[in-house]
Amino acid sequence: MTRFAFDIHATDGKARTGTIRMMRGDIRTPAFMPVGTAATVKAMKMEDVRASGADIILGNTYHLMLRPGAERVARLGGLHKFGGWERPILTDSGGYQVMSLSDLRKITEEGVTFASHLDGSRHLLSPERSMEIQRLLGSDIVMCFDECPRADQPRDVIARSMEMSMRWARRSRDAFNAGGEHAERSALFGIQQGALDEGLRKASADALTDIGFDGYAIGGLAVGEGQEAMFATLDFAPEQLPADRPRYLMGVGKPDDLVGAVERGVDMFDCVLPTRSGRNGQAFTWHGPLNMRNARHAEDTGPLDERCPCPTCTKYSRAYLHHLHKSGEMLGAMLLTEHNLWFYQQLMAGMRAAIAEGRFTAFAADFRRDYLAR
Numbered sequence: 001m002t003r004f005a006f007d008i009h010a011t012d013g014k015a016r017t018g019t020i021r022m023m024r025g026d027i028r029t030p031a032f033m034p035v036g037t038a039a040t041v042k043a044m045k046m047e048d049v050r051a052s053g054a055d056i057i058l059g060n061t062y063h064l065m066l067r068p069g070a071e072r073v074a075r076l077g078g079l080h081k082f083g084g085w086e087r088p089i090l091t092d093s094g095g096y097q098v099m100s101l102s103d104l105r106k107i108t109e110e111g112v113t114f115a116s117h118l119d120g121s122r123h124l125l126s127p128e129r130s131m132e133i134q135r136l137l138g139s140d141i142v143m144c145f146d147e148c149p150r151a152d153q154p155r156d157v158i159a160r161s162m163e164m165s166m167r168w169a170r171r172s173r174d175a176f177n178a179g180g181e182h183a184e185r186s187a188l189f190g191i192q193q194g195a196l197d198e199g200l201r202k203a204s205a206d207a208l209t210d211i212g213f214d215g216y217a218i219g220g221l222a223v224g225e226g227q228e229a230m231f232a233t234l235d236f237a238p239e240q241l242p243a244d245r246p247r248y249l250m251g252v253g254k255p256d257d258l259v260g261a262v263e264r265g266v267d268m269f270d271c272v273l274p275t276r277s278g279r280n281g282q283a284f285t286w287h288g289p290l291n292m293r294n295a296r297h298a299e300d301t302g303p304l305d306e307r308c309p310c311p312t313c314t315k316y317s318r319a320y321l322h323h324l325h326k327s328g329e330m331l332g333a334m335l336l337t338e339h340n341l342w343f344y345q346q347l348m349a350g351m352r353a354a355i356a357e358g359r360f361t362a363f364a365a366d367f368r369r370d371y372l373a374r
């Protein structure tokens with residue numbers, strides 16, 4: 001059995017399509033990973049997540065360590081068994097959410113002490129504890145523990161933070177390698193930092209490559225810098241990372257972000273947008289996003305998206321979805337989440353096919369013409 005392999009089948013410009021092979025299954029790239037924060041992709045049964053085309057989902061270390069607790073998940077047989085998802089799971093390190101969600105943080109070289117946003121209880125997250133939690137969860141792709149500073153800070157602050165993250169990356173590698181049997185069937189990804197600065201990004205990429213990882217993430221983007229600044233950084237950041245390894249852009253994004261990032265050489269993504277938007281009444285379609293609460297859908301008997309083969313579009317009208325969302329019915333959140341996940345997976349499948357056939361430029365142009373029109 002292959003622990004981890006990445007085969008690139010075709011490239012078109014900087015865009016690549018391939019397959020990551022792991023013991024729990026293959027991951028077709030470019031890949032979109034639905035976010036299963038608390039051992040659930042909200043409003044979806046796992047069999048329906050799989051039916052949408054997802055090969056891998058993401059779990060959040062921060063949320064799971066606080067509730068139900070990593071040791072409890074381990075006693076219950078691990079995250080796959082607990083949540084009913086047999087295929088690969090990527091877990092984040094907890095670093096990003098401890099910065100954005102917890103209270104009373106204190107960051108030292110050792111790690112981050114913080115108070116839970118749930119009950120105020122005190123916890124430590126360090127590279128070693130993050131690796132231990134991800135091992136207890138049974139993660140297939142483990143992420144290094146890093147600090148994700150705000151991108152609008154002075155260069156010397158960003159530089160010091162990046163350098164500490166690289167020391168934490170080394171500690172993460174060592175702790176992961178000491179994980180015994182888990183280390184023999186899972187993979188570890190490093191995370192490039194350095195905000196929008198090309199020199200810092202290069203230094204980070206070199207430090208990570210020196211340590212050696214199965215894949216490399218681009219961290220510290222999609223934190224409020226805007227699409228133009230993100231794309232400007234992606235014009236150089238992916239190419240600084242090893243070409244023969246998967247590149248994962250964390251926390252991205254909108255459908256047009258995904259197309260622009262694949263165009264720049266990114267292979268993997270995760271984002272709460274399709275699921276969160278689905279609960280809030282926003283639908284993604286080939287003709288741009290729609291707010292289903294809008295009165296113009298009240299008597300529209302057509303489907304959400306003419307081109308979408310998902311269960312929601314096959315069976316229900318825009319008028320019905322409008323009614324469910326106006327009434328606060330939970331089925332509204334379920335149906336729109338399911339459509340949005342199908343839409344994201346169809347977009348990834350469309351990009352994979354276009355790259356394989358050498359027509360990605362035309363695919364991206366057609367997508368933008370329809371999606372960004374209005």
Ligand SMILES: [Zn+2]
Nearest residue numbers: 308310313339
């Ligand atoms: Zn649909």
